[in-house]
Amino acid sequence: MKCLRIYASPDGESHFGEVDIPVTMAPLFPNEAPFGLSVHYSASRIRFVHVPAGVREAGWHTPPGRVLAVWLDGIVEFETSDGEMRQVSAGGFVLVEDTHGKGHVSRHPVDGQSLILITLPDGFDKAS
Known part of the structure; x- marks a missing residue:
């Protein structure tokens, strides 16, 4: 499974990259077809966010920490x-x-x- 990544290089410039999240086919529910499952990852906090109507742009900004943002609607x-x-x-x-x-x-x-922000500890790329 691929995950889009936004990161900063040592010179402070931001770039796109991609993280591969390995999955293995395994049963999630008894007597049902297997799903592609990753290992468990730790999360320290979850926040639900709503960008109000009319707020079209959040100018140049950095996140307060490493987050996995999940978009619930729109583009x-x-x-x-x-x-x-x-x-x-x-x-x-x-x-x-x-x-x-x-x-x-x-x-x-x-x-x-609407979106969900999941705060991640260092080492998201390492399973717990």
Whole structure:
């Protein structure tokens, strides 16, 4: 399973990357078809967020810590300081870890948007 990543290089510029989340086919429910399951990962906090209608852009910003953002509705557009732009649709998720440097811009639908922010400890790429 692939996860879009926003990160900062040592010079403070933000970029897109990709994280591979390994999954194994295994039963999740008794007597049902197997699902692709990852290992368990730790999370320290979960926050539900609603971007109000009319808030179209969050200018250059960095997250307060490493978060996995899960978009519940609409389409969000991200721009990194290297000039690249990507869109994420409802149901998509992004590992946001540009916690220093220039940060990124996010653009939201005019009618608002809902998401979940999952605060991650260091080592998201390491299973618990």
